Amino acid sequence: MDSSSEAHRRIATIAAHLRPSSSQMENGCSLSGANCRAKGGAPGFKVAILGAAGGIGQPLALLMKMNPLVSVLHLYDIVNTPGITADVSHMDTGAVVRGFVGQPQLEDALTGMDLVIIPAGVPRKPGMTRDDLFNINAGIVKNLCEGIAKCCPKATVNIISNPVNSTVPIAAEVFKRAGTYDPKRLLGVTMLDVVRANTFVAEVLGLDPREVDVPVVGGHAGVTILPLLSQVKPSCNFTKEEIEYITNRIQNGGTEVVEAKAGAGSATLSMAYAAVKFADACLRGLRGDAGVVECAFVDSQVTELPFFASKVRLGRNGVEEIHQLGPLNEYERAGLEKAKKELSGSIEKGVAFVRK
Numbered sequence: 001m002d003s004s005s006e007a008h009r010r011i012a013t014i015a016a017h018l019r020p021s022s023s024q025m026e027n028g029c030s031l032s033g034a035n036c037r038a039k040g041g042a043p044g045f046k047v048a049i050l051g052a053a054g055g056i057g058q059p060l061a062l063l064m065k066m067n068p069l070v071s072v073l074h075l076y077d078i079v080n081t082p083g084i085t086a087d088v089s090h091m092d093t094g095a096v097v098r099g100f101v102g103q104p105q106l107e108d109a110l111t112g113m114d115l116v117i118i119p120a121g122v123p124r125k126p127g128m129t130r131d132d133l134f135n136i137n138a139g140i141v142k143n144l145c146e147g148i149a150k151c152c153p154k155a156t157v158n159i160i161s162n163p164v165n166s167t168v169p170i171a172a173e174v175f176k177r178a179g180t181y182d183p184k185r186l187l188g189v190t191m192l193d194v195v196r197a198n199t200f201v202a203e204v205l206g207l208d209p210r211e212v213d214v215p216v217v218g219g220h221a222g223v224t225i226l227p228l229l230s231q232v233k234p235s236c237n238f239t240k241e242e243i244e245y246i247t248n249r250i251q252n253g254g255t256e257v258v259e260a261k262a263g264a265g266s267a268t269l270s271m272a273y274a275a276v277k278f279a280d281a282c283l284r285g286l287r288g289d290a291g292v293v294e295c296a297f298v299d300s301q302v303t304e305l306p307f308f309a310s311k312v313r314l315g316r317n318g319v320e321e322i323h324q325l326g327p328l329n330e331y332e333r334a335g336l337e338k339a340k341k342e343l344s345g346s347i348e349k350g351v352a353f354v355r356k
């Protein structure tokens, strides 16, 4: 091909790439093809954020745009994605950003995605439990998962919307109904509990939180959040008072933020950080990296419950291995019984919502 026909081909490719379709804003860019150069077509994963205009969604979009493993980033919400897409797309990082707004554009947002992250739904106000969000968020998660089952049934799905202990079972039921359920690909995000646990333990021990690793198992609400302080790395001993203080602080970390925000929502910035840390682990697993292990709320046989959070190894197929809980001390065994009792009801509530 001579250089002028090569130039024509390139411009035609760019023009096709930039032409705004009726259903999407690409890069917020309205230039004609002749004014832009071709993208390098960097390899990477296609990621969608559903609820991208929210308190979590916006910083999550920012951080995912910075992730070198992401080549395409779809931002979907029922409001405000055009502005957020235009804004984030100006960052000089590799991912191509496209925005989608409203239910009619959900299918385009989801088609072809490798990873879908869901922070859509209402947050708590002071005095509420996460379960108080069920009535609104259950329907939102169900609807979005129906879209995933139809448009990207093989995608890995990260559920952030609360109550996670019920929304993950809801997602599983939707996928089962659609015949697309792959338990390895559905993960409830409990990473914020681990992030908090690492921070609070590091404070008590006088360590850098980046050096601390605290397994947090169970679920994501109150007593279902069970930090295993006997398994902290680096290995250490706590007094009884320290164990009670740290455990309570981790279990009530979400409420601490809800109360401090005094009606303006729940954790958004630390959650976006945790969501990206977790999504990055999922993407490294999908890429084939070895030894990627994080805590997540998944379809599990670690206890008699159908879902449970524990350490999982992430790989090319999603959850490749679920770690057992390891030896628990008496305090943790008592905590586990309390956690299972509450979790069981929350899981059943989610399942019943879809089966009703």
Ligand SMILES: NC(=O)c1ccc[n+]([C@@H]2O[C@H](COP(=O)([O-])OP(=O)(O)OC[C@H]3O[C@@H](n4cnc5c(N)ncnc54)[C@H](O)[C@@H]3O)[C@@H](O)[C@H]2O)c1
Pocket (backbone or CB within 6 Å): 050, 051, 052, 053, 054, 055, 056, 057, 076, 077, 078, 079, 119, 120, 121, 122, 123, 124, 133, 137, 140, 143, 144, 159, 160, 161, 162, 163, 164, 189, 190, 191, 192, 193, 220, 265, 266, 267, 268, 271
């Ligand atoms: N798993 C966790 O550790 C964790 C941590 C913090 C918050 N959360 C939960 O995350 C959720 C979102 O929190 P937030 O602070 O970002 O709330 P937010 O209200 O700021 O944002 C939620 C976004 O969801 C959008 N939305 C509502 N219905 C939608 C639908 N049908 N489709 C797509 N988008 C829709 C809203 O327009 C909004 O932009 C809440 O349920 C909250 O409890 C979970």
Ligand SMILES: O=C(O)C[C@H](O)C(=O)O
Pocket (backbone or CB within 6 Å): 123, 124, 130, 162, 192, 253, 254, 255, 257, 258, 266, 267
């Ligand atoms: O506490 C909440 O309602 C939000 C979230 O689950 C959190 O743990 O911060």
